[in-house]
């Protein structure tokens with residue numbers, strides 16, 4: 061079987077691990093970047109990358125779609141949707157899009173009864189100020205952010221209000237979430253095919269409140285409670301992801317519970333492998349090959 065692996069960087073740990081897993085299971089990995097795909101609508105339609113006909117692949121696993129402007133990213137999702145007509149794509153383009161959009165995923169979490177921090181999305185300065193005063197401390201996030209980039213913490217004081225004003229005039233709308241007073245850590249849980257494969261704490265570096273490993277956080281193995289396991293599985297289900305990295309945050313106040321922060325439809329497998337030895341790439345590839353064979 062020829063398994064397409066979509067990634068912008070061939071040397072990326074997860075991309076390499078997926079390719080290695082495909083080989084271990086007797087398949088041929090075909091790594092390509094959506095940036096290199098050319099679609100021809102002249103005569104017979106074609107989707108090629110490096111002269112490879114992508115419509116002949118048996119399945120496709122998406123490691124990352126790649127950042128970019130609206131036209132670029134929209135085109136890449138259109139290509140993924142076209143490819144999905146020829147072979148199953150994991151995660152589906154729809155799941156990746158729902159997970160990537162923090163507003164959409166939070167609405168889905170809420171709809172499925174998962175605990176989400178109080179959140180306001182608005183174009184209005186008045187509503188943004190009201191949210192800040194209600195939350196006391198808040199985080200303002202880009203809807204399509206990743207790796208903790210562009211997240212800002214604001215307090216309900218004159219500096220916070222003027223930051224909200226300038227962010228709103230720059231972005232046009234704001235996604236404002238109450239700050240969860242935590243223990244300097246969050247949890248990244250991995251779900252593959254409706255089961256938790258493993259979880260790790262991510263501990264923010266000294267002086268920071270952002271726990272992403274790519275922002276200097278360090279990881280430690282984490283044993284989820286039964287409730288946290290169920291929340292993680294449900295969060296992945298909300299966006300219909302076959303595999304996902306789910307971010308959870310425990311409130312620092314005892315007994316206040318755990319919140320779902322976000323779900324990632326194209327997670328890195330590096331951190332969980334290094335901290336717990338959990339090989340998410342193999343689990344994903346096994347699931348993909350089983351789904352294709354049956």
Ligand SMILES: Nc1ncnc2c1ncn2[C@@H]1O[C@H](COP(=O)(O)OP(=O)(O)O)[C@@H](O)[C@H]1O
Pocket residue numbers: 177199201205206207208209211237238239240241246269270271272307321322
């Ligand atoms: N509501 C919140 N309260 C406190 N910290 C938060 C909150 N939301 C996010 N964070 C911190 O910011 C990090 C990045 O936020 P997240 O929503 O996961 O976006 P990204 O897609 O950039 O990873 C989280 O891992 C956590 O450390």
Ligand SMILES: [Mg+2]
Pocket residue numbers: 207208272307322
């Ligand atoms: Mg995150």
